[in-house]
Structures are given as structure tokens and as C-alpha cells.
Amino acid sequence: MAILVDKSSKVIVQGITGGAGKFHTERMLAYGTKIVAGTSPGKGGEKVLDIPVYDTVEECVANHDADTSVVFLPARFVMEAVIEAIYAGIKFVVVIPEHIPISDMMTVRKEAQKFGTIVLGGNTAGIITPGEANLGIMPDIAFKPGRVGTVSRSGSLTYYVADTLSRTGYGETTCVGLGGDPVLGSTFNDILALFEKDEKTKAVVMVGEIGGVYEEMAKTTIEKMSKPVIGMIGGIFAPPGKRMGHAGAIVEGEMGTAQSKLKALEEAGAHIAKTFLDIPKILEKFNI
């Protein structure tokens, strides 16, 4: 078991003919991910790495029963592409590009909700179920099949956490990157709820950071969880009010500070890790 993606997922790559699209398609394939098709408007009929390319997502669904999509496109085309996937019946969309306009992403959320589609990102490194499927840009080397789920807003932090879990023998069920953009398709709440239901996942590491309100909003979900949640928050020493690369990491009001996030996690009963090395130390206390 795993969440959202496994070896049976039938994946398409939107923007498969672009540089990044092609490069990571090759990597994802090498990992064993079942990539059935790709899209690139105007290039229907071509092949990339022996994968058929179509003009539209509807063709990928009609011809290959595709259910999952990874988007590698410039930010300004993302809204269009994701909504195309949603309307074509894709059930899970991973949005790799960053800097998607806020109003575009709010529109995506609305359409996704209408159709019950799950969207990850934008600005996510993707999602990996070690040993089964790797969607996005995550480096294989950090991940090993195992029993802890991870969810983070940052790609690099996902790698460091997974690396730590892999090297200490816990391994991961699924590692989820929510993405660093200010408005996200999925939030900690959504993913934590899925991990709670996943039998193989014995504990969850969630890594938040300053800016936005997603960590604070997760409080009610964590409170209800039966599995241990280890929380980590980046930006304790960040200067306020300056853009730190992630558009979301702007400290706006009281909700977005590292302090308010730490407080929410602590009150919800999460176990706080300061550095990655704290994670295995906390896990040791649980019999997992």
C-alpha cells in the first residue's frame, strides 16, 4: 500500500517534449514508473523515449486509460493544462512548475474540487512511492521502501528527511511534496488524512515552513490522528517580510510565523524535530 501513486498508476507527462519534461520522463521511466503517454499540443503523433505524444489529454485517457498526470510546462500555461487534465478525467495531477499566479491556482482548486481531482503543487518536487513510482523531479538516491510517510512544502527538505529515514532503516511509504507556491492544490490536511488511512504508514513526518497558513490549518487533523506525527518547521530565524524564494514564505500576519506554526503543531500533539537527526531519535520511542 501507499498513497496517491503506486506501480499501477497510469501516468502521462504534460509537456513531455520540453527539456525538463523529457529529462525527468527518462528518470521516472528508469525508476519503473508506468508512463503511458505524453502531451504537447501540435506534436501529436510524435514519440519521446518510445512514449506516444498526443495533442490533448483526452486522447491519452481514451487510448491509454491514463489516470495520473505530471505537468512540466512554463507557469503561464499551467492553469490551462491542469484544468484540461481535470476535464479529461485525470484523477491526480502533479504540478512541478513554480511561480504560478495566485488567481490561476485558485481557479484550478475550484475546478479540481468540482470533479474530485487531487492536485499537488505548484512548485512541488513531486511524489514518490519508493520502489513503485516516482512522479516529478525527486532524486531516487534518497528514498527506500519502508514505513514512514513524509509531507513537506519543499523538495530539498523532502530529500533530506527521506535520506535520514532511509539511512536509519525506517524507509518511506510515500513522500509527498505539497509545493512552495502560495496557493497549493493540496494541503497538509489532505495528505495527513490519506496517511492516517494507509495501513503501511506507521508514522508521518511533516515539514512546514514560514508563510501561509497550511501548518496552522493542519492542527485539527493532527489532533484526530492515531499515528505519531513528527513536525519540523523551517524559518525560525528568518527575517520577517522578505521573500525567501518560495513565494509562500512571506511572513504575513500572525498566522504565518514559525512560532505560530510550532505552537499549532505542539498543541495538536505533534513531536517537534529541530534538525533531521532528531527524527530517528523521536521514532525510536515508538514501536514501529
Add this chain to the structure above:
Amino acid sequence: MAILVDKSSKVIVQGITGGAGKFHTERMLAYGTKIVAGTSPGKGGEKVLDIPVYDTVEECVANHDADTSVVFLPARFVMEAVIEAIYAGIKFVVVIPEHIPISDMMTVRKEAQKFGTIVLGGNTAGIITPGEANLGIMPDIAFKPGRVGTVSRSGSLTYYVADTLSRTGYGETTCVGLGGDPVLGSTFNDILALFEKDEKTKAVVMVGEIGGVYEEMAKTTIEKMSKPVIGMIGGIFAPPGKRMGHAGAIVEGEMGTAQSKLKALEEAGAHIAKTFLDIPKILEKFNI
């Protein structure tokens, strides 16, 4: 019993300070209609015919528990006014003005549906439950309390039908004007279904006319009705493709012709009247 409006309806007039608004408010009041307030943005605090005037509908609902509205405003302000009423919690809105842009009325329908509000019109003469309440511009003289419901797209035809029913002793439960504009808030379907449920209504007269598809769409409802439906269609001899005053009365495609409407009604089991005098002749056959 009656449908949509009776003596307990708490009515407001949107546009009460205008010429037509004021004139018909006086008539509606004289009939016994319970008009509790009116609106006219910028004139809040004034009185018209001793009725308090407010800037917004929300005040009418808050202060007078209003549940019904009659709109007397120029066409270009109608969408705004109806949606204001819908959002303020009004449950039934009667739109008297004509020539409302099609896209405006389609927007009104969507918002009304979201909130479960019933809208009549535009370009309706209104609705009357004889002896209880008269909303709109219908002349009292034509109507008498009784046992037949009427529904029509035209004001003048409503008067002639009611006049005929009144003089032949049947009288009316409620007379509903759907309105003559091309996109309407309510259709024959909606009103026929209400009459079917109304205990006091023993038969229904529906008067259609060329243009639009409302009569054809009513077929499935009429088929299911237990009460006799008498149908009348105007425009058998109308020249095709010319605007006959009602924007809706443009013959567009096969669905909008008088012939297709007559056929739909006949197939649904309605009894066809050619002139008003046919109506009592048909009613005589039923023991109502």
C-alpha cells in the same frame, strides 16, 4: 390554498419610487396585497404611500421579514436587483420589466438555482391569487377566486383567459405570467408541477405562443399530471422569422413553431382550445 403567493406573502417592491413602481404599488395595496417595504438606492428613509423605502433588500428582510419581491426597474438594472434579492434571502421574485439581455437572465437563473429562489419573468404581467394578493400589473377586474389555475407567457392572454373563467363561474386559484422574454426565470414545467400539487386547483389552462421551446419542454410534465390541462397556442398564422414584440416569439428552428407546440401538447394529453370560448366548453366535460 394557492401557489407561490397568498395573503401571508410579505412583499417588497424594488424600484418603488419610480412612476410605474408607485402606481402599481398603490393598486397592489388596494387589492389587499401585503406590501411591507420598497427599495430605491439612495432614497432609504423616505416613504411611498406610507410604505418605508430602503436602500437595500437586506434591510427589508432584516426589518420586515420580507420573502417576496416585485421588480419595477429599467431592464439594465434588473439582473443586479434580482440577484440582490436572491442573496438577501428573498424566496420569490417577480420581474415585470421587459427586454432583459439574455446573458443577464441566464446569470439570474444560475444564481436563483444556487439558492433555490423562484423567479418569474422578465416581461411578466405578474401573478395573482384572486382575493388574496396581486403582484405586478394585472387588472383586478378580470379575476375571481375559484378552482382553475392559469399559466401563460403573455399578460394580455392571461387577462382574457381569466376573464373567460371568471364570467363562466370557474374562477381561478392562481394566475401566473411566465413572461415574454426569451430566457425566463420559471417555465411551464415549474408552474404546472406546482399546480399539480395544489389541492384547490382542479384544472390548469396553459397558454403558449410561437418561439422558444418552453411549450415543447412541458410535454413530460403534462404527461404525468392527474389534472386536466387545457392548452392554447398563439401564432398559428404568424409569419416566420419576424420579431412579434415578444423577443421570445421568433421562430427559430423546428422546436419553436406553433405546429410543434400544438403537437407536443396534444401528444401529452392536453386539451386544445382555439379561442377563449373553447375553454369553458372543455371544462364542462370534467366534473370540477
Add this chain to the structure above:
Amino acid sequence: MRLYEYEAKQLFSQFNIPITSGQVAETKEQAKAFAEKTKKPVVLKAQILSGGRGKAGGVKFADTPLEAGTRAEELLTTSIKGFPVNKILMDEKLDIEKELYLGITLDRVNYKIVVLACSEGGVEIEEVARRNPHLIKKISLDVDQRFFPFWGMSLARHLGAKGENLKKLSQIVVSLFNLFKQYDAKLVEINPLFLTKDGRYIAGDARMSLDDDALFRHPELAEMGIEIRHEEGEMTEREKLARGWEIPYLDLDGDIGMFPGGAGFGIMGNDFIHYFGGKPANFMDSGGGPSPERLARMLILLDENPKVKAIFGARFGGISRCDDFAKGVVIFLKEHGLTKPMVLRMTGNMWQEGVRIFQESKKEHPEIFKNIEIHGIETPIEEIAQRAVELAKQR
């Protein structure tokens, strides 16, 4: 209201929907000049407000300037489907690979906007829908739904577009949708949409019908010379006069002047006259709450129509009041005088006041009432219609 092809194409080009650089000609000489300038075979299309122009002989081809002049003269001196041809649109004749269809309209059953693409164009779309429905692809949208370009792509694919042409054609679909929304259209059609031998998409024809009631939002159309008109055909002189007075009026070919209150009874009264063996000379609507002056003008339109033999008047006062009605009739009788026999039924809002006005005026000027019979609620309207038919037959 419908636009002429050349008007619709002006709007097309504002929205970057490709058209040929055609030109309107109103004379044989202009047609010849265009053909000379073009140096290629040309097509000449009669500009009328009606469909089915091709079948009716409204589209002609010419290989030489001389022939273009001859064809233009033929078109400009004929009527197509009853409409005189005052303008022709001249276009260079294209080398056509394929004819397609694109259209957007309102679905009034489901309250949606429908975008249609059909891989068989240049013929009647209703015909194709009956014969080969699978050739038509439809996308239905809510009124407030934005049009996502991937729908354009999907329709363009249905039309067989590939590669760069796929992008070009989907852009045309998006542009057509934007045009539809921008001008509150009820219908926009490109039929045929040409795919030329050299791989270009070009609107061969252009049809647009706008929502008359939303015209107030588009004053720029009047500046382009696009004024309100019938859905089909131009107006008669009397219709134009009526429009000047803001009276909805339509000439018919019978002899009974129709003076009904309300459009609904206007349509039904027309049927009644037919049932009783007569034929109406017009359709007329008084509009909501007409003034006495407007009512007087309505009667002038009828009384001055030489075809009218009798006038059928019906007033059931609703938003229009009987007192105003009676005042209007009296103004007409006094200032203009009634030369045709008229039968009238008046009831409804303010009827007592209306009756009083008639009585007082008749007491003062009994002579002006000599051609008029006035009834009230006691006489069924059917009898009044029958009487009007009788009066017309007596003349």
C-alpha cells in the same frame, strides 16, 4: 438581429479571425475594379439578411473583370429570397482543400452556450445533424464559464487539424467564443470555414445574430453603421416610421388594422382574425404603459395604411391603463380623424375612467365617434374580432 456578412466580417477581423481582404461593391463598376485589382477569379456574394443564399442564386463567380461586372449587375438588379440586393461582397476565389463548420449558439433548453464544430461545412448544419450526427462535436458551457483553450484544441482536432494548424484553428475557436461573448451574440457561425490548399483557415461566410436587448451595451456598433433591424430582411417605410416612434410594428398582407394591447394578444388576435375568415394588415405592440400620444400615433399608422379596411381594437389594461388609452384614442379622433370603421373593446386597469373619458368627449364632439363601436368586458373578445372581419368585408 442579424448582421450582414460584411458587417460580421468586420467584427471577425477585430478578433483576428482570418477573412479574405474582400470589398463591398454597390455598382457594376466597383465590382469590375475589384476584379481588375485582384487579378484573379473572384466570387460575388449578395448581401441579404437571410440564409440559403447560395441555393437561391445569391453567390456567383467570375473569371474576368468583365464577367465580374456582368455578374454584379445581375445580382444588384435582382431579389434573393424576396430581398432586393443593394450590396455585394467581393472576394478573391480561393483554392479550397476542405470546407468546415464552426458555430456558437444558445441552448435554450438547457440554458447553456454551445460551441459546435462539424467536419462537413458549406452545407446546412441541420441537414448534417440529421444525416451524419457523428460529424458534429459539441461543447456545452454554463453562462459564466470561461472558455478554456483546450476545448478549442479538442474541436480543432475533430476538424482534422494537426501540428501548427491545430494551434491556429484552436485559436480561431477561442476568438470566435470571445467575439460571441463580447457582443452578446445569440448566434455566430462560420459556414463554410475554408481550409485552403496552401494550409490556411479562412472564414468563407460569417453569420452573426445579436441580442437586441443587449445592444445598449454596444454603442460602438451603431458607430459602425450596425443599427437595429429585423432578424430577416429590411424594414418597409411604414415599419421605419413606426420604429422612429418606437412602436413595434410589422406590415402583413391582409386588410384588418390590428390595434391590440399587448404582444401576446397581438399574436393570438392575429389567429382569431384568421379563424373568422379575415386577414390582418399588421402586427403591433403598444409596449409597456404607452402614453396617449403614442397610442394616437399607433392609430395613425393604421388609418393611413391604404390597405386597411377596418380596425380591430382591444385593450385589457394592465401596465397600460385604460384612461391613457381612451385619451390616446380621443386625441387621434380629434386631431387626425378616423376614416376607417373601427371596433373596440376596452377593460382592465382604470376602465371606469376610460369609459368616462369616452362619454365626455362624445358629448362634446359626437361627430368624431361616427366610425367607432366601443364595447366593454360584457362582450367576449371573439365577438369583437368577428365584427372586425365583418366590417372589413363590407368595404
Add this chain to the structure above:
Amino acid sequence: MRLYEYEAKQLFSQFNIPITSGQVAETKEQAKAFAEKTKKPVVLKAQILSGGRGKAGGVKFADTPLEAGTRAEELLTTSIKGFPVNKILMDEKLDIEKELYLGITLDRVNYKIVVLACSEGGVEIEEVARRNPHLIKKISLDVDQRFFPFWGMSLARHLGAKGENLKKLSQIVVSLFNLFKQYDAKLVEINPLFLTKDGRYIAGDARMSLDDDALFRHPELAEMGIEIRHEEGEMTEREKLARGWEIPYLDLDGDIGMFPGGAGFGIMGNDFIHYFGGKPANFMDSGGGPSPERLARMLILLDENPKVKAIFGARFGGISRCDDFAKGVVIFLKEHGLTKPMVLRMTGNMWQEGVRIFQESKKEHPEIFKNIEIHGIETPIEEIAQRAVELAKQR
């Protein structure tokens, strides 16, 4: 990114939101001239990209031109909240009846657009929200919901408007909403919104923050001189240099040069350095998939910063590949040379290739590697951070 008051007011006036006919002054003389022309008492407002300007002494009044010059000079030679004042906005001083608040922002908890009106303006809205929440009226909208003017009316009523003023104020709310949508704003505020003694509404201040990621849709802003910038304050010279290279970069006040891959670890690594007793000199993000040239430039920014004593490098290759990373470092070492000690950890996508590049280059030019320690996945990142702190302390 935030706009200056005078920039936001330019946009306000495009949307017919009333502002006074103020003027920007950059010198004492311009300030004097404005006051002379105005012939009334004036207000001088420091133009800085920060709130709380009033409390910090950034707003001054002057009764005479002479006084205006003096006040202007005071403002133009000072810093407000750490920001030097280069421009002041001069306005005529108004006779104020009341100060109100209007604002529109994004609710990121519920994914809505929120329109706020508060009958107590000119103070911090958060303050009022805490003290007198009933003074604030909120309307929440879906992202694709159009703004109906009756909501404007409802908010205007909440602000006490009546009669003609009710219509004027609701129009201002509608305009503010249109402005918010038009420019992809994250925040628009009028605080205070003046009601003058003679019954006019005038925006006393204007705050706008735009969505940087949607700026590509608004090239007209650049034409107005509105360029990308921090949410608060102007950029340092090094930050401007980095922006020219399209590198997200921020100066901090420590001494450890931060060369992390990915913004997430950029933020977390900053914390780690603090945990181990150090202080970072900067924040930096490499952006998705940086080229070797860009990586080399990132190192130049660090090595040339005199405050930097040691460099902490971390690369976990995801969308950014270790081969490109190693190439970039090598380019930097060869062409620029590393003068500060650097400790580096590299793993992730293409790490084998990255290691190979380093090894080959070191074989050729061992001397350029003398200040650099390179680690792989076997060393925890915490040890690398600790080592960087040690290296900085040794200098």
C-alpha cells in the same frame, strides 16, 4: 510586491477612485513650489515601502510654502523604519469629517477574495479587529465570482453613507474590486478613506501589493516605472546585481555565505546555522534547474561579499542536477577562484556524474580546490552546517 503610495494612486485614478491632485516631490524646492501653487496648508508623506509610516514620523503638515520646504528637507534627509526617503507625496490638507477603511485581500484559509469595510479608519485595521470587531463588515467571494454592486451598497451603508453619497461610495467599492482583479493584486487598501466636511470621499492613502508571479500579464506596469521589488523596502546593490542575473537573493547580517539548493533547505539551513552558533550572510535560491553559469554567478555573489567568512554549500539534486552543479562550481573555481573556505555536500540526481566532474577537474588543477571540502550522502547535512560555522569562526 508592494507599490509606493504614489504609484498605487496612479492606478486608483485610472479606475476613477477619487484621490487629491497631489504631486511627488524629490527636492525641497519642488515641495515649496507645490505649496505655493496650492495656496493652502499641505501634507507631506514619505514614500517608503512599509506600513506604520505615520507613527514613525513619515507624515508631516505645513501651513506655509516656507514650512513645506523645511518639512520636505527633514523627510528627504532621514530614514523611516530603516528606509531612506527619496520621494515625498504632497497633498492639499483636507477638512476631514471622518476617516474610514476599505480593503480587499485574499483569504488563504478559505481560498476566497475578501472585501472589508471598517467605519474606523486611519488606524491599524488589525487593532480595530481585536478591539471592535463589529465595526468591520466582510464580504467573501469565490475567485471566479463577479462582484455585484449591491455588495458595494451594503458595505457603503455599513460606512454610514446615505443618499447620493451611498451611490458614490458603492461605486468606489466596485472600482476598488475591479482594480484588485485587473492587476492580480494580493492586497488593496484605502486607509484612511476620507469623508471630507464638504461630503466628498477621497483616498487618503493607497496600499497595493501585487502577485509577483502574475506580473507577466501586466507589462504596462513596467512602462509606468513599476518594477519587481521586495514586499518591504528597496534592494541592496548586491540584491540588484542578483536580480539582474535572475537569482533570488537576499542580504542578511551574518558572515556565512549560504549556497543551498532549493528554497526550502535555504530557509531550514538558515535555522541550522543559527542552531550551531553561526549567522548566515544571505539567503539564496538557485531556481529550478540552474545552469552551470548561473551557479558560478551565485558563488561570485558570495565570494565577493566582504562580510562572508565561509561558505556553506548543499546540493540535493532534484530538478537541479549534480552534473550541472559540479560544472558550475568548477567554472567558478577556474574563472574566478575561491578566496573563502567552503564546505559542500552534493548528492541526488546525477551525483555520480557530479563526483566524476570534480575528480577530473581536481586531477587537472588541484590548486583551485585548496579552499574547498566536498562531501557526499554519507555525511549528514547537520555536520556540514556545523563545519561551516567552525570555518567562519577560524577566520
